[in-house]
Amino acid sequence: xxxxxxxxxxxxxxxxxxxxxxxxxxxxxxxxxxxxxxxxxxxxxxxxxxxxxxxxxxxxxxxxxxxxxxxxxxxxxxxxxxxxxxxxxxxxxxxxxxxxxxxxxxxxxxxxxxxxxxxxxxxxxxxxxxxxxxxxxxxxxxxxxxxxxxxxxxxxxxxxxxxxxxxxxxxxxxxxxxxxxxxxxxxxxxxxxxxxxxxxxxxxxxxxxxxxxxxxxxxxxxxxxxxxxxxxxxxxxxxxxxxxxxxxxxxxxxxxxxxxxxxxxxxxxxxxxxxxxxxxxxxxxxxxxxxxxxxxxxxxxxxxx
Ligand code: UTP
Numbered sequence: 001x002x003x004x005x006x007x008x009x010x011x012x013x014x015x016x017x018x019x020x021x022x023x024x025x026x027x028x029x030x031x032x033x034x035x036x037x038x039x040x041x042x043x044x045x046x047x048x049x050x051x052x053x054x055x056x057x058x059x060x061x062x063x064x065x066x067x068x069x070x071x072x073x074x075x076x077x078x079x080x081x082x083x084x085x086x087x088x089x090x091x092x093x094x095x096x097x098x099x100x101x102x103x104x105x106x107x108x109x110x111x112x113x114x115x116x117x118x119x120x121x122x123x124x125x126x127x128x129x130x131x132x133x134x135x136x137x138x139x140x141x142x143x144x145x146x147x148x149x150x151x152x153x154x155x156x157x158x159x160x161x162x163x164x165x166x167x168x169x170x171x172x173x174x175x176x177x178x179x180x181x182x183x184x185x186x187x188x189x190x191x192x193x194x195x196x197x198x199x200x201x202x203x204x205x206x207x208x209x210x211x212x213x214x215x216x217x218x219x220x221x222x223x224x225x226x227x228x229x230x231x232x233x234x235x236x237x238x239x240x241x242x243x244x245x246x247x248x249x250x251x252x253x254x255x256x257x258x259x260x261x262x263x264x265x266x267x268x269x270x271x272x273x274x275x276x277x278x279x280x281x282x283x284x285x286x287x288x289x290x291x292x293x294x295x296x297x298x299x300x301x302x303x304x305x
Contacts, residue, residue, distance in 0.1 A: 005130065005152065005155065005156055006051075006052070006129075006130055006131060006132055006152045006155060006214055007052065007053045007054060007129065007131075008052065008053070008054045008055075008056060008125070008126055008129060008131040008132070009047045009052040009054070009055050009056070009131065009132040009133070009134055009148070010055075010056045010058060010118075010119055010122045010126070010131060010132070010133045010134075011030075011040065011043060011044075011055060011056070011057045011058065011133075011134055011135075011136060012058045012109075012115055012118035012119055012133065012135065013028060013030045013040060013057055013058060013059050013060075013063060013066060013118075013136060014058050014059050014060030014063065014108075014109035014112055014118050014121075015029065015060075015112055015115075015118075016112055017029030019262065019263055019264065020032065020264065020267075026062060027062075027065060028040075028059075028062065028063045028065055028066055029136075029137070029262075030063075030066060030136040030137075031065045031066060031069065032261070032267065033271075034139060034259070034261065034270055034271055034274050035271060035274050035275050035278060035281070038069060039136045039137065039139055039261050040066060040069075040136040041069070041095065041098070042136075042139045042141070043134045043135075043136045043139070044070070044098050044102075044104075045098065046134065046140065046146045046147065046148050047102070047132065047134060047148060048098060048101050048102055049146045049148075049149065050132070050146045050148035050149035050152055051149065051152065052102060052132060052148070053102055053103065054102055054103045054104075054105060054125075055102055055103070055104045055105070056105050056106075056107060056122045056125050056126070057104060057105070057106050057107070058107055058108075058109050058118045058119070058121050058122055059106055059107070059108060059109070060108060060109050060110070060111075060112060066106075067106060069095065070095065070098065070099045070104055071099070072092075072096055073092065076092065077089065077092060080092070105125060107121055107122055107125065108121075109121045113228075113233060113234055114228070114229075114231070114233025114234040114235055114236075115135075115233070115234075115235060115236045116223050116229075116233070116234035116235045116236040116237075116238065116239050117223070117226075117233070117234040119133055119215075119219075119220075119223060119236055120220060120223035120224065120226075120234070123220045123223070123224075126217075126220070128217050129217070130155060130161075130214055130215065130216050130217065131214070131215060132148055132151070132152070132212070132213065132214050132215075133211075133212070133213040133214075133215060133236065134148065134211065134212055135211030135212075135262075137211060137260065137261050137262035138210050138211030138212065138258065138259070138260060138261070138262070139258075139259040139261055139270060140164075140210075140212065140254065140256045140257065140258050140259070141256060141257045141259070142255060142256035142257065144255065145255070146256075147164055147212050147254045147255075147256045148212055150164075150252060150254050150255065151164055151212055151213070151214045151252060151254070152214060154188055154214075154250060154252045155214040157188070158188060158248055158250050159248060160216070160247070160248035160249055160250040161213070161214060161215050161216045161218075161219060161240055161243060161247060161248070161249045161250070162213065162214040162249075162250055162251070162252060163179065163191060163194075163209040163212075163213060163240070163249070163250070163251040163252075164209065164210050164211070164212035164213070164251070164252065164254045165179055165189065165207040165208060165209055165210070165251040165252065165253055165254075166207070166208055166210055166253060166254065166258060167206050167207060167208075167253070168206055168207075168208045169206075170200060170203070170206055171200065172208075173198055173200060173203040173206060173208070174197050174198060174199055174200065174203075175197065175208075176197065176208035176209065176210070177194050177195070177196045177197070177208065177209040177237040178194070178195050178198050178203045178204060178205060178206070178207065178208055178209075179191045179193070179194050179195075179204070179205060179207045179208075179209060179251050180192045180193035180194070180195070180204030180205060181204075181205060181207065181251065187252060187253065188250050188251075188252055189207070189250060189251040189252070189253075190248075190249075190250055191244060191249040191250055191251050192244065193241065193244065194209060194237050194240060194241045194244075194249075196229065196230050196235060196237050196238065197230060207251065207253070209237065209251065210258060210260075212254070213236070213240070215236075215240065216243065216247055218243045218246065218247045219236075219239050219240055219243055219247075220239075222238075222239035222240075222242045222243055223236075223239045259273070259274075272285075
């Protein structure tokens, strides 16, 4: 049996999702759908396609729906079987297959003290290995190599902590962690600094670190110190930054379509884009969008809305 280099993936999912209130008052943000699939399921599918063997979900209060989603629903299966709905049973079987392909472990972050703290909560389950971190908000779709697989390959080549980076418009740098780099070799950037949410003037580049990481055990040692950063929260990027110099840290410009579903505009854009790619929905949406464009140009509300 071959031992995989990166076997475990942490999904921090204990945040309060305040940007989506009121829908997130009693429902996890990670369960909001892109068309008809929760964002966290896209992430788990990516982890499996990247060779991950164990997913560690960091959850908090009010996140029961995530556990239920990856569990079987015998009642629902029975209901659909009785009605001969093999088409819908097939969809349930697909979700069930995910939790058969890897082990899903749940751990509680008792207080939402930041992304870094959520990752640190999983430390004992990681057992001193390099591991992946995926943020369900950042959905990255690719017909070729999944984004996480690209990171794991870069880790295999370099032995480094790996960040998934993408160029962003200069006027948006203050929304992201921005890397400073000494340059790239074979598409792999050596990271010399990471600046969390810099002003336009202070941004060392336009390369933003997005929600996929492979982290070395040394990052956990830094998280252990519990030093709060922006928003008084314990930040993952700060801990990675503190390992620079003693540990290798690289970034790769990943290939794939990136959807930031963590904000309402980004979420709506992602839903619309994916719905337009779906046969059966596109045909419904095209006339509606045309009508919306025409009526908004005329300044009146569209018919039927
Ligand atoms: P976000 O900042 O995007 O999520 O964190 P949030 O805090 O839930 O959302 P807002 O800002 O209030 O709208 C990125 C990921 O890290 C997790 C979140 O669940 C999300 O998946 N997270 C964040 C934790 O698990 N614990 C935390 O303490 C903070």
